[in-house]
Amino acid sequence: MNPWPPAPPSLLDPRGKALWFLLALAALVVASFWSLDLQWRQFLSLDAARSMGRFLGEFFPPDTSPAFLRRVAQGTWETLAMSALGTGLAAAAGLALALPASRRPGGGASWARGPTRLLLNALRSIPELVWAALLLISAGLGPFAGTLALAFHTAGVLGRLFAEAIENAPPGPAAALRVQGVGGVRVFCYATLPQVLPQLLSYTLYRWENNIRAAAVLGVVGAGGLGQMLAFHMGLFHMGKTATVLGAMLLMVALVDAASHGARRWMTR
Known part of the structure; x- marks a missing residue:
């Protein structure tokens, strides 16, 4: 038996690198608090709490008139349709881009892998709001621009996730067919698609959850749906109507999250 205690791990092994990463992340967080002008005293003051209380009190009671509820229901359906169609288009485009962006089954990289990954990076680097602002010029005001904005950004996200899933698929079944x-x-x-299909569907459902929220925000720039109603009524200080729109957003997001979570659990059984 060795009477000496084991030597400490090197700072260059994986555990040491993880420690350096955590220390650098902690230093970045501390530097962020030091460099930003955070008005904590003003934010936590009694005057700020009173002002926020008065502002929240203006939201009550919400507008529950039948005519306005019908408009809210129409905006909710429009937002839901934008997110579903945008996610569906993005899933199809992401799968088409994931094939050249992933390595070949034999292990070699396709010549198109680099350019396709750059395209995916560009698509997802531009936020949905910027895409919507750009597409409003060509597509005009309304849900069409919002749907395309969601599709472009989400295609970059799903394309990268799909490519990673395809590359990490077990190679055995594919090799057996190639022989x-x-x-x-x-x-x-x-061979490959049946193995990764549950993972691809899970990624798609998760992005649909995110796109529900994004579609609600895209309306602020005129892309239709609940977001456009929210921007309109909040800009005119119709706080009762604003409260009704916010309630519809919360209810829609909660229902979609629950349905998507249940579907993903069912697929992973």
């Missing part, structure tokens, strides 16, 4: 002389498209459809 039998099966072509690349059929290998992907019958």
